Amino acid sequence: MLYISIILGCVLGAIAGINAPIISYTYSSYLAIAIIAALDSVFGGISAIIKKNFDLKIFLSGFFGNAILSMLLTYLGEKLNVDIYLAAIIVFVNRMFLNLGVIRRYYVEKIFNKKNNINNEEKK
Numbered sequence: 001m002l003y004i005s006i007i008l009g010c011v012l013g014a015i016a017g018i019n020a021p022i023i024s025y026t027y028s029s030y031l032a033i034a035i036i037a038a039l040d041s042v043f044g045g046i047s048a049i050i051k052k053n054f055d056l057k058i059f060l061s062g063f064f065g066n067a068i069l070s071m072l073l074t075y076l077g078e079k080l081n082v083d084i085y086l087a088a089i090i091v092f093v094n095r096m097f098l099n100l101g102v103i104r105r106y107y108v109e110k111i112f113n114k115k116n117n118i119n120n121e122e123k124k
Helices: 003-020 025-051 056-080 085-123
Strands: none
Touching: 003 056, 025 056, 025 085
């Protein structure tokens, strides 16, 4: 079910991206930081599913809260003429890599445990 949802989301995103208007340069930094924040929430949600402590309310509040906060930081940085959004990018990308590490370890262990079980059954 999870894989079907991911594939469906990718297809719908590609269709929407093809038909969407081009974002002006003025708003591109806001959109970029919002996408990074949203991806961080998605990887965090997948990691929470693996750890079996996923909560939809926490996921949705983090998804929208992180995106809005990051866009507000970008706006504040533009008004102060300081690149505050770089701090948000560093934090979100670091968390994405940490969550990706959890996801990768889970699937690598799952594959090797499955392979070891098959080898142990063949030896018997």
